[in-house]
Amino acid sequence: MEIGAMVIAAVGVAGTLGASLLTQRGAERAKRREIELVRGHEEVRENLALRRACYTALNRDSRQFTTALNRHLHVMREGGAGDADREALDAAKAAHRDTYSEAQMIAPDPVLGPATEVNHALNLVYGQVKRLERGDPEEGETMATVSRAQQEVWDLLREMRAAMRADLGVSSSD
Secondary structure: OHHHHHHHHHHHHHHHHHHHHHHHHHHHHHHHHHHHHHHHHHHHHHHHHHHHHHHHHHHHHHHHHHHHHHHHHHHHHOOOOOHHHHHHHHHHHHHHHHHHHHHHHHOOHHHHHHHHHHHHHHHHHHHHHHHHHHOOOOOOOOHHHHHHHHHHHHHHHHHHHHHHHHHHOOOOOO
């Protein structure tokens, strides 16, 4: 009987130790899942913050480029743009180019589509302004047609902003 008692005792001890090991492993798995969940939430939050910063810069720089084009057209109507005017326009264009380039790497397709339309329209108007400034406009390019094209950019900017706000989960109505 002593051997039977020893076997029962050994099985009991092994069961107790096994149960604690299983409990410990289960706790470790639960902790790992919790850490992964927290990391996932942090990643989502960081991604949202990155997109928000990118969208804010793109919206600002696109609007400033549009405003700079408008101002440049006014200066040209009033007698011609000087070096400082050209530098201001080129600086606005460069800022927009940089933020658009960043958006190309960050923005999802529903935002990148309208952003690309804005970028394309701004560059078309910029080219028209520069040709007018040089006195070498293409057929049909006049101050009036370029001014209208520049004004149409504002509608594209509103569409881009609405897409960005929708992606960020904020109201798309302004």
